[in-house]
Amino acid sequence: MYKNKRIRVMSQIFFFVLVGLIGFNHYLSETGQNIGFIGSSSIHAICPFGGVEAMVALLQFGTWIPKIHSSAMVLFGIILVLSILFGPIVCSYMCPLGSIQEWIGNLGKKIFKKRYNHFIPTKLDKALRYLRYAVLIFTVYLTTNSLKLVFLEVDPYYALFNFWSAEATIGGIIVLIIVLLSSLFVERAWCKYACPFGAAVGLTNKISVFKIRRNTNTCISCNKCSVACPMNIDVVSKETITDDQCIRCGQCTSERVCPVNETVELKMAMYTSGFPTSDKEELI
């Protein structure tokens, strides 16, 4: 296994176990038991999307949405800073729902080989990718007006870490099952088409300080970067990846599948005359 992949998988396992333990400890604490060294916050308290959902209501009405606390807002703030620096690495290194889709996807890759992640026609796929923005806007609108955590009814993330408890919703469990099953055919289907948090942090791809950049001077156009991309981004045709769907997993980089050293990298642009050099070239 490549070093890059190993590091990312270790991070994914760490966050999956951490969030799982916190969720389970919360369940235990409700019954008077506790694992001492693990926090027992509810999953809502450590879900940064809660911060996105609650923000407008907090600004407009000065009230917190029930179940959401300041920790969710703090986490959203920290992740926003991280994303402005490096892009949405929260999706590829930390999000447990993304991780479990990826792990199930490994099975899909074995079953369907090259057909995996190419089942959906390109036109339909492109159109569906706007859906997550609709989910984001609709969720924030409904939450702000109803002052209730409406997304909880269909939230697969919450269901993933609460499916054993009475707090899980039927809708959430159904969506979770659909998401996990679809991962057998499409890589990170939830992230691509429906994740409202991914939609929010994905926008930082346009402005992040570090971006995936391809050195056109050394690139041999072997197309391996594009094939490896779980989000189906055509890396080989771009110099700088500003696609809102990039999750900074690093699969396309010279650390992973690119056969030429220092050709596809997560890189900060060199600034000259007020423009990053590569961005300047793009503008020209």
Next chain:
Amino acid sequence: MTIKSFPLLVISLLILFGGIWISDVTGLWQTESSKTAEKILEGAFAGEANPGDIRGSYSFEDIRNNFDIQPSLIAAAFNIISDSPEIIKAKDIEAMYGEISEAIEIGTGSVRLFVSIYKGIPFVEGEYLPRSAVVVLKEEGKWNEEIQELMNDYIIDTITDSDTDIDINTNSINATQNDESSLSDVNTNDADSLEEHEVKTTIVGKTSVAEAIELGISLESMEEVLGTEVANMNLYIRDICTQQGLSFSEVKTTLNSLIEE
């Protein structure tokens, strides 16, 4: 400048956990509602914790921390047998007793009332207490003629023998009453008085403005009582009171009287 995956992860972890640590130190990191009751601002009890601020999420332990009342005592007051009374929450009582009739419920409001009487803090009538709570308050020397008079119509005779006590163990909450001895079959001191108060307690902590309008209060009247325009019909009346610095108990009483009218 290029960044590889390992330093990327290390820097990200430092920013993430460092950010959490800083927000914790500065008091920004709150993973649950504050469990410190607001202080009474005026009058003879100024500076004391306000029982009116007890919320459904307060455990009996939180109540002990704020009001110095033993969890076992509160459990006994509400007919609860438990190995760990400190973990029981005020809202659990609501779930156990349920709505006794259309408008009579024993829940968080009853806990607030119990604490108010225990601490000798004046209360606004309108909440109900089970007779077991009265027994406990009498045993503790917190009950007097004046309170008896105020509470005459607000005491619910629940079943108190040991077979029908509410049993809470550390893993689950079990109301052990059988159907026949259900708490919905309560007796009050006076059946007429029960009917008389049937619509008095319809505004509770989780009543939104929209729900209050459904109960017959006009938006204009509500805004007048609250002293502000209502920006969102789904706001809880209690939250608006907090924002406006009003006593929820007093607003609730006023609104309930408007419903009666």
